[in-house]
Structures are given as structure tokens and as C-alpha cells.
Amino acid sequence: MATPTLQVALDLLELDRAVEIAEEAVRGGADWIEAGTPLIKSEGMQAVRVLRERFPEHEIVADMKIADTGAVEVEMAAKSGADIICILADADDTVIAEAVRSARKYGVRIMADLINVDDPVTRSHELAKLGVDYINAHVGIDQQMIGRSSLALLRRLAGEVSIPIAVAGGLDAETASEAVAAGASIVIVGGNITKAADVTGAAQRIRNAIDRPEIRPREEESQEAVIRRLLEGVSAPNVTDAMHRKGAMADLISICGRVKAVGQAVTVRTLAGDWAKPVEAIDVAGPGDVLVISNEGRTDVAPWGELATHSARNRGIAGIVIDGAVRDVDDIREMKFPVFAKATVPNAGEPKGLGEINTEIVCCGQVVRPGDWIVADESGVVVVPRERAYEVARRAMEVKKTEERIREEIRRGRTLSEVAELLKWEKRR
Numbered sequence: 274m275a276t277p278t279l280q281v282a283l284d285l286l287e288l289d290r291a292v293e294i295a296e297e298a299v300r301g302g303a304d305w306i307e308a309g310t311p312l313i314k315s316e317g318m319q320a321v322r323v324l325r326e327r328f329p330e331h332e333i334v335a336d337m338k339i340a341d342t343g344a345v346e347v348e349m350a351a352k353s354g355a356d357i358i359c360i361l362a363d364a365d366d367t368v369i370a371e372a373v374r375s376a377r378k379y380g381v382r383i384m385a386d387l388i389n390v391d392d393p394v395t396r397s398h399e400l401a402k403l404g405v406d407y408i409n410a411h412v413g414i415d416q417q418m419i420g421r422s423s424l425a426l427l428r429r430l431a432g433e434v435s436i437p438i439a440v441a442g443g444l445d446a447e448t449a450s451e452a453v454a455a456g457a458s459i460v461i462v463g464g465n466i467t468k469a470a471d472v473t474g475a476a477q478r479i480r481n482a483i484d485r486p487e488i489r490p491r492e493e494e495s496q497e498a499v500i501r502r503l504l505e506g507v508s509a510p511n512v513t514d515a516m517h518r519k520g521a522m523a524d525l526i527s528i529c530g531r532v533k534a535v536g537q538a539v540t541v542r543t544l545a546g547d548w549a550k551p552v553e554a555i556d557v558a559g560p561g562d563v564l565v566i567s568n569e570g571r572t573d574v575a576p577w578g579e580l581a582t583h584s585a586r587n588r589g590i591a592g593i594v595i596d597g598a599v600r601d602v603d604d605i606r607e608m609k610f611p612v613f614a615k616a617t618v619p620n621a622g623e624p625k626g627l628g629e630i631n632t633e634i635v636c637c638g639q640v641v642r643p644g645d646w647i648v649a650d651e652s653g654v655v656v657v658p659r660e661r662a663y664e665v666a667r668r669a670m671e672v673k674k675t676e677e678r679i680r681e682e683i684r685r686g687r688t689l690s691e692v693a694e695l696l697k698w699e700k701r702r
């Protein structure tokens with residue numbers, strides 16, 4: 274078997290950063306360098322020209338995702354220095370044929386990207402007949418976030434397609450290894466190299482994995498377990514970033530400081546100071562749940578205190594969120610239990626039993642339904658609608674990874690404004 278090719282996809286907006294990351298990735302063993310679609314949209318063909326100039330010995334891939342005017346776009350990329358140019362596999366045959374004719378004229382190759390193609394096997398046969406050089410079994414970044422897998426797509430194609438197959442979409446060292454074992458000759462990796470603080474190390478790990486592919490048995494994980502694992506690995510700010518700055522509850526503080534709670538909501542609506550329903554909800558909730566209590570936003574009377582916290586902890590409850598006040602703060606702090614409240618106040622109310630458990634509530638400005646996911650840490654509390662939990666958890670993890678590289682660049686001496694090119698990206702109107 275020929276050595277698989279490792280292609281690093283530079284899906285950034287800033288050319289200087291992209292070049293620096295490419296240099297580090299090449300040191301880690303990347304063979305081909307891709308000007309990713311966002312980079313091309315941000316910097317135009319200059320991105321391809323600069324990469325060509327800086328990496329004369331490497332193949333440069335221009336991920337144009339061509340949908341129309343195949344000849345013109347191939348010509349642009351070829352004249353800028355690309356060796357391989359990407360086209361959408363579901364572009365019309367007229368576009369593909371023109372792109373291929375143009376590619377032959379300029380001595381470059383065409384890679385067809387199967388993103389969103391309904392019948393990838395039939396389309397791959399057609400593309401091969403049209404003269405395309407490579408097929409890319411690609412699951413796009415947004416599609417990955419809802420759980421679609423590039424490996425599953427690759428496995429449908431393996432053995433069916435006569436031209437070399439590339440694979441792309443959320444690959445890491447483990448899945449890259451599986452991709453080679455499943456028949457990929459080109460492994461395309463974006464975020465899991467380019468977002469790493471140590472880009473060279475990340476590329477090296479993937480290089481080793483594809484040079485010596487091995488399949489390790491995977492443990493099946495339920496979707497709920499995946500969501501929990503991902504959310505436990507990110508912060509509340511990562512989560513609201515992933516939700517376009519939505520979902521954060523207002524005015525809450527962490528009573529015990531640096532603690533974290535992740536879990537599905539058991540909701541409680543109670544009347545000011547009536548602590549019967551909050552305490553009954555401890556018995557309704559299971560291990561790993563978060564009690565979210567709406568107390569009419571009142572901060573002059575506490576429906577929660579030390580004994581309730583003790584009981585919740587015994588039951589394995591992950592945390593408590595109260596649209597109101599708590600008391601016995603010194604004891605709760607000793608327990609280091611995740612309690613988030615608006616205020617502290619010494620007086621309790623009475624257990625009258627008014628209110629309800631597990632209905633939709635509004636807590637600190639956010640609608641919370643039973644089963645919605647809660648992520649709470651020292652920055653505050655975020656609600657994730659249960660039907661979007663998997664996607665948001667995946668996106669939050671991507672936010673965290675992106676920050677890892679930015680943090681590294683700041684550590685090396687750039688300002689945040691420089692890294693993000695804030696002046697360039699100020700909104701014009």
C-alpha cells in the first residue's frame with residue numbers, strides 16, 4: 274500500500290496565521306496544504322499565491338467548492354499556483370466537464386467533494402467518467418455537529434470507486450487511522466490540527482496514525498453519555514458562544530466559587546419561600562440531574578439551605594440553580610456543592626406545597642423545560658434546549674479547541690486584537 278497523503282486544511286480567515294500553522298503542520302508531517310474555503314473567501318486567490326510561494330515543494334490544494342463557472346474558477350486557482358482544485362460533486366455535469374477541461378489545459382487536478390450528495394456511489398462513478406482525479410468523502414463541519422460521519426461515507430465508497438479516495442470531516446488520529454484502513458489514500462484534517470496549541474505535535478500524531486493504521490475496538494456510548502462527556506469538558510462561556518451568545522441566565526452567582534454542574538434539568542416552580550416543592554424534587558431527580566428552581570425571583574426569603582443541599586448531594590444530584598436566595602451559605606460552602614443563586618438571606622419560608630415539579634418554567638430570564646441541559650460554572654448558568662444538546666455540545670467543544678490555538682498565539686506575544694484581526698473584521702454597516 275502506498276503511503277497515505279496527509280492534507281492539512283487551513284480553514285481560517287487570516288492568511289498570516291494560516292501560513293504559520295501550515296509551517297508547523299509541515300514540520301509534523303503534513304504533505305499537502307489546503308487553502309480552505311473560509312481562507313479563500315477571506316483572502317481570495319492571494320491565499321493560494323502566498324501558500325505556493327512559501328511551500329514550493331508541497332502540493333497546494335485550493336478548496337474552491339466550485340458550483341458554477343468551472344473553467345474560470347479552475348483557471349484562477351491554477352494560475353495562482355494550486356495543484357489540486359476542489360469542486361462540488363453535486364455541481365451540474367456541465368460545470369464538472371468544464372472544470373476538468375480547464376484542469377487539463379493548466380496541468381492541475383480536480384478533487385470532487387461529495388458533501389451533501391444523496392447517492393455517493395453512483396455519483397462517484399459518474400465523476401470518474403467525467404475525468405475527476407480524486408473523490409473526497411467529505412462530511413462538512415456543520416453536518417459533523419449533528420453526528421454525521423465521514424468514515425461511514427468512506428465505507429460506502431471503499432472498493433466501489435476506481436480513482437483515489439480522500440476523506441475529510443472531523444478526523445483525529447484515531448479516525449484517520451480507521452480511514453486509511455478503510456481505503457482512503459488522502460486524509461484531510463482541519464480543526465484537529467489547526468486548532469491545536471501544538472500544531473506540530475497534533476500533525477505528528479495523525480501522521481503516525483495513518484502510517485501505521487490500527488483499528489481499536491470502540492466502546493459504544495449512548496448519545497446522552499456523549500453529551501455529558503462533551504459538556505463536562507467545556508465551560509459555560511464556551512456553551513453560550515456555541516449558541517450565538519444565547520442561553521445564559523441573568524444575575525446568578527456560584528455560592529461555592531469554583532465548582533461546576535452539568536446535567537438535565539428537573540424543574541421546580543414554587544412560590545416565594547415555599548420550600549416544599551424544591552425539597553420534594555430531590556426525590557424526583559436522579560443522579561446527575563440539576564434542580565432548577567423558580568422562586569418568583571424573590572431574594573428576601575430562601576427556599577433552599579444546608580439540609581436540602583445535604584440531601585441533594587446524597588442523591589447524586591449534580592447541582593442546584595435558584596431564581597432566588599439560599600441560606601446556610603457557610604455549611605454549603607464546606608460541602609463545595611454546586612449551588613447557583615441570586616442572593617443569600619438567612620430566613621426560610623414555610624413548606625406549604627404550592628407550585629409544581631417538572632413543568633416548563635422561566636428561571637433568571639431563560640425558559641427551562643424538564644430534560645433541558647444545564648451547564649453551570651463560576652461564570653454563570655447556561656440552558657441548552659434538549660433537542661439541540663448534542664449539536665451544541667459538539668460546537669462548544671469546537672469553540673474550546675479554537676481558543677486553545679488563539680491562547681497559544683497570545684502566549685507567543687500577539688495581542689488578541691491582532692490574532693482576531695478585529696479592525697479588519699469590524700462591521701461596516
Ligand SMILES: O=C(CO)[C@H](O)[C@H](O)COP(=O)(O)O
Pocket residue numbers: 282283284309310336411412413414441442443444461462463464465
Ligand atoms: O472543507 C471543509 C469544511 O467544509 C474542511 O476543510 C474539512 O471538513 C476538514 O476540516 P475538519 O477536519 O475540521 O472537518
